[in-house]
Each structure stands twice: as structure tokens, then as C-alpha cells.
Amino acid sequence: MSFPITEATPPRFTAALPARADVVVIGGGVIGVMTAWFLRERGLSVVVCEKGRIAGEQSGRNWGWVRQQGRDPAELPIMVESLSIWKSLAASLGDRLGFRQTGVLYLARTEAEIAGFEAWTEHARAHQLDTRMMSAAEVQAMLKGAVAPWTAGLFTASDARAEPWVAVPALAEAAVEKGATIREACAVRGLDLAAGRVAGVVTEAGRIACDHVVVAAGAWSRLFLGRHGIRIPQLSVLASVAATEPMPEIFPGNAADDDFAFRRRADGGYSIAPGARHDFFIGRDAFASLGTYLPILKKDFRSTTYRLAAPRGFPDAWGTPRRWALDGTSPFERQRVLNPAPNLRTLAAVQDSFAKAFPALGRPKLKAAWAGMIDSLPDVVPIVDHAPIPGLTIATGMSGHGFGIGPGMGRVLADVVTGRAPGHDLHRFRLARFSDGSPITPGPSL
Numbered sequence: 001m002s003f004p005i006t007e008a009t010p011p012r013f014t015a016a017l018p019a020r021a022d023v024v025v026i027g028g029g030v031i032g033v034m035t036a037w038f039l040r041e042r043g044l045s046v047v048v049c050e051k052g053r054i055a056g057e058q059s060g061r062n063w064g065w066v067r068q069q070g071r072d073p074a075e076l077p078i079m080v081e082s083l084s085i086w087k088s089l090a091a092s093l094g095d096r097l098g099f100r101q102t103g104v105l106y107l108a109r110t111e112a113e114i115a116g117f118e119a120w121t122e123h124a125r126a127h128q129l130d131t132r133m134m135s136a137a138e139v140q141a142m143l144k145g146a147v148a149p150w151t152a153g154l155f156t157a158s159d160a161r162a163e164p165w166v167a168v169p170a171l172a173e174a175a176v177e178k179g180a181t182i183r184e185a186c187a188v189r190g191l192d193l194a195a196g197r198v199a200g201v202v203t204e205a206g207r208i209a210c211d212h213v214v215v216a217a218g219a220w221s222r223l224f225l226g227r228h229g230i231r232i233p234q235l236s237v238l239a240s241v242a243a244t245e246p247m248p249e250i251f252p253g254n255a256a257d258d259d260f261a262f263r264r265r266a267d268g269g270y271s272i273a274p275g276a277r278h279d280f281f282i283g284r285d286a287f288a289s290l291g292t293y294l295p296i297l298k299k300d301f302r303s304t305t306y307r308l309a310a311p312r313g314f315p316d317a318w319g320t321p322r323r324w325a326l327d328g329t330s331p332f333e334r335q336r337v338l339n340p341a342p343n344l345r346t347l348a349a350v351q352d353s354f355a356k357a358f359p360a361l362g363r364p365k366l367k368a369a370w371a372g373m374i375d376s377l378p379d380v381v382p383i384v385d386h387a388p389i390p391g392l393t394i395a396t397g398m399s400g401h402g403f404g405i406g407p408g409m410g411r412v413l414a415d416v417v418t419g420r421a422p423g424h425d426l427h428r429f430r431l432a433r434f435s436d437g438s439p440i441t442p443g444p445s446l
């Protein structure tokens with residue numbers, strides 16, 4: 001398959017739309033696909049509408065880390081469940097996911113980083129995870145040929161990796177095999193409401209009547225919900241990634257420090273990326289939400305490159321309309337796949353850091369570079385909740401770590417939609433926290 005998945009990638013999911021379904025899911029990323037998968041398990045009819053391509057946006061562009069380590073305590077139990085779902089999916093789908101439990105290793109240089117790692121081990125203990133602190137010597141022994149001055153590490157052997165742009169389309173195929181209808185190149189323009197509740201959706205290919213809608217629209221959720229009067233303080237940052245040519249194995253899993261992150265890939269190369277650097281496009285939403293983002297802005301200010309305007313057609317571009325009629329082209333059809341250019345300067349710095357840490361390997365040669373727009377919320381945890389419009393559920397703002405937790409979130413969402421007890425405390429993920437005066441406390445985002 002060509003990579004990354006873009007509008008030029010031929011559609012693979014072209015099912016005809018039914019006139020009616022129990023649930024319509026907006027968005028064919030890992031969250032929408034896995035929600036559909038679990039809704040089928042519960043016997044509901046479900047349609048996934050994807051404006052571009054399955055896994056064309058974040059779910060096919062991410063690092064491929066499936067990690068429990070460093071999670072917000074409220075996400076952790078869902079992630080523990082998610083990991084066990086990944087394992088059973090990998091067992092039933094053969095090697096289509098590229099899933100391997102090769103561990104996640106965080107690397108520290110400073111006392112403050114070590115203290116952060118140590119504090120997190122308390123959450124690991126609460127869930128009986130195999131997380132452990134590592135000495136400098138142990139880190140050195142684990143990373144073949146490393147010379148960087150890491151003074152400690154945090155390691156979870158049961159954490160895993162998977163191949164995003166292969167895995168998520170494979171999961172979508174599995175959902176179709178279970179009976180879900182998935183349609184690419186099919187934007188949902190808006191909700192069809194009757195007596196104040198969800199009666200259907202209006203897509204570019206016609207209306208689908210339904211009782212429930214799940215908004216799993218990634219970086220587009222704020223725009224979509226805003227048209228229906230629901231405000232969420234979601235913003236997106238551009239994150240750049242590169243794939244190296246195949247190279248000797250220095251570590252079979254995923255590792256990161258503040259400068260750079262790397263993951264072994266199934267093809268023998270590494271996916272490499274800056275540990276913390278990203279680009280941010282200033283737009284109307286950014287101004288509107290500035291206040292709520294101050295706590296993380298303070299932390300991330302220096303690691304962010306600010307740019308004056310998003311590319312045309314992006315959700316927070318200056319010219320993107322916030323209101324549109326349902327019988328005309330919507331912003332979702334004008335921008336099928338967010339495919340921003342990667343920041344090559346940032347990636348060059350990553351190549352340098354990698355070469356410095358592993359001098360025997362030399363500067364890694366890149367075979368591809370890409371970027372994705374990470375959708376985030378001010379406390380770095382998602383919204384997973386019913387919306388004020390009956391029949392509408394929101395599942396968005398996965399804040400840079402939705403790939404690993406996707407299967408677990410899919411299971412939770414299927415229960416939220418069908419009114420069953422989700423089995424985990426979702427209080428931290430409620431929509432109202434942004435409007436009821438609750439203090440906004442960012443998660444550990446280690």
C-alpha cells in the first residue's frame with residue numbers, strides 16, 4: 001500500500017449507504033472503526049462515514065506506539081483492556097496488524113524527568129503493570145550501541161507496537177466482515193434533528209436515518225459540533241514523522257527522550273520523530289481557546305513552532321466557514337485528507353540526535369517523511385460522553401495517544417451508545433468539564 005494514505009489512494013471501502021441504520025459513526029479513524037466493530041458485536045446495524053480514506057488522517061500517520069506507560073490514571077484501565085483487545089485481534093487477524101509486544105522505554109537525562117517517571121510507577125503498581133525503573137547501565141545494555149547520556153529509564157515490557165496504516169484498514173475490513181457498512185469519500189455534512197433529537201445524518205451521498213450518531217471526527221470534531229451549537233476547546237498541532245531505510249536492530253520496541261522518539265517497524269526500519277517538538281497554526285479557534293490552554297502552553301511554549309495560518313481548507317484555517325448549508329458542499333468535502341507537509345528542519349534535527357546517540361549507525365537515511373494533525377484538548381485527555389443533543393455521542397480529542405487505546409475506547413463507546421455500564425469511570429472525559437467551572441488539570445502526558 002502506498003504511504004501515507006492520501007486522497008490519491010484508491011478507495012477500498014465503497015459500500016452503498018443504507019436508508020437507515022441503528023448507529024452512524026462519523027469518522028473512519030481507529031476510534032470510529034473500533035466503535036463500529038463493537039457495535040456489531042452487540043448486534044446493532046452501523047454505518048461508518050469517512051470523508052476521505054480510512055486511516056487517512058491521524059490513525060494512519062502516528063508513531064504506532066501501543067502504550068500503557070505514562071498514561072493519565074483515568075485512561076489507564078481502558079488502556080489495559082485495550083492492550084488485551086489488541087492481543088486477541090492480533091491472534092484472530094493473523095499478522096495483519098504488525099502487533100508486537102516489544103516494550104516501551106522512556107529515557108531520562110534530568111532529575112526532574114526521573115522524578116516524573118518514579119511518580120508514574122505508582123499508577124503502574126495500582127494496575128499490576130510490569131513497569132520498572134532502569135539504571136543508566138541497564139538502559140545502556142538495552143539499547144545496542146547507545147552513547148547518549150541517559151541517567152535512567154522507565155520500561156514497560158508488555159507495551160507494544162503496531163503498523164498504523166496497515167492495522168487500521170485491516171481492522172476496518174474486520175468490521176465489514178462483522179457486518180458494518182463502511183463508506184469512504186462520504187462526508188457527513190451535518191445532523192438531521194427531529195424534535196431536538198438525532199433522527200439521521202445528511203451525507204454528501206444522501207440522508208441516513210438513525211437513532212444514534214457517534215462523532216469520532218478527529219481534528220474536525222470542533223468544526224462539526226460547532227455547527228450544531230456544541231462548543232469544545234479542541235485544537236490541533238502538526239507532528240512530523242519519518243521512516244528510515246532498514247537498519248540494524250538497536251532496540252525491538254519503542255523508545256523516546258525529549259529530543260527524539262523511535263519505533264522499530266515491521267520492514268526493518270525505524271519510525272523516528274521529535275520527542276516533543278511540533279508546529280502550531282494560529283487561527284480563530286486558537287484565539288478563542290487560548291485561556292484554557294495556558295497550563296500546557298507554559299510547558300510547551302519553547303518546543304512549538306508558531307505559524308500564522310493553517311493551509312487552506314484545514315479545520316482552523318482563516319477561510320474555513322463555521323456555518324454551511326446541508327444541501328451544498330461542506331468544509332469536509334473540500335479537504336478530504338489532512339496531509340500537511342512535514343517540518344523537514346525538525347526531522348533533520350531528529351536525524352542528528354539519532355546519529356549522536358547511535359554513532360556506529362551513522363545518520364539514518366529517510367525513505368519517507370510525513371506529518372499529521374494531532375487533535376488535542378486542554379487537559380490532554382479526550383471527551384467520551386453523550387452530547388446535549390439526545391442520540392449524539394462524542395468521542396474525540398484523543399490528544400496524541402488514541403491509537404493504542406482505540407480498541408478499548410471502541411468497546412467503551414459501544415456500551416455508552418447502547419446505554420450499558422461502560423465498566424470504567426468516564427467522569428474525567430465528560431463534556432461538561434469545559435463549561436461547568438471545573439479546574440482543567442493536564443494529565444501526565446509523559
Ligand SMILES: Cc1cc2nc3c(=O)[nH]c(=O)nc-3n(C[C@H](O)[C@H](O)[C@H](O)COP(=O)(O)OP(=O)(O)OC[C@H]3O[C@@H](n4cnc5c(N)ncnc54)[C@H](O)[C@@H]3O)c2cc1C
Pocket residue numbers: 026027028029030031032049050051052053054055056057058059060061062063064065066067186187188189216217218219220221224239240241332336337371372373374395396397398399400401402403404405
Ligand atoms: C504524528 C502522530 C503520532 C502519534 N503517535 C501516536 C502513538 O504512537 N500512539 C498513540 O496511541 N497515538 C498516537 N497518535 C495519536 C493517534 O494517532 C490519534 O489519537 C488517533 O489516531 C485518533 O483517532 P481518531 O479516530 O479519533 O481520529 P482520526 O484518525 O483523525 O480519524 C478521524 C476521521 O474522521 C474523518 N472525518 C472528519 N470529519 C468528518 C465528516 N464530517 N464526515 C466524515 N468523516 C469525517 C477524518 O477524515 C478522519 O479520517 C499520534 C498522532 C500523530 C498525528
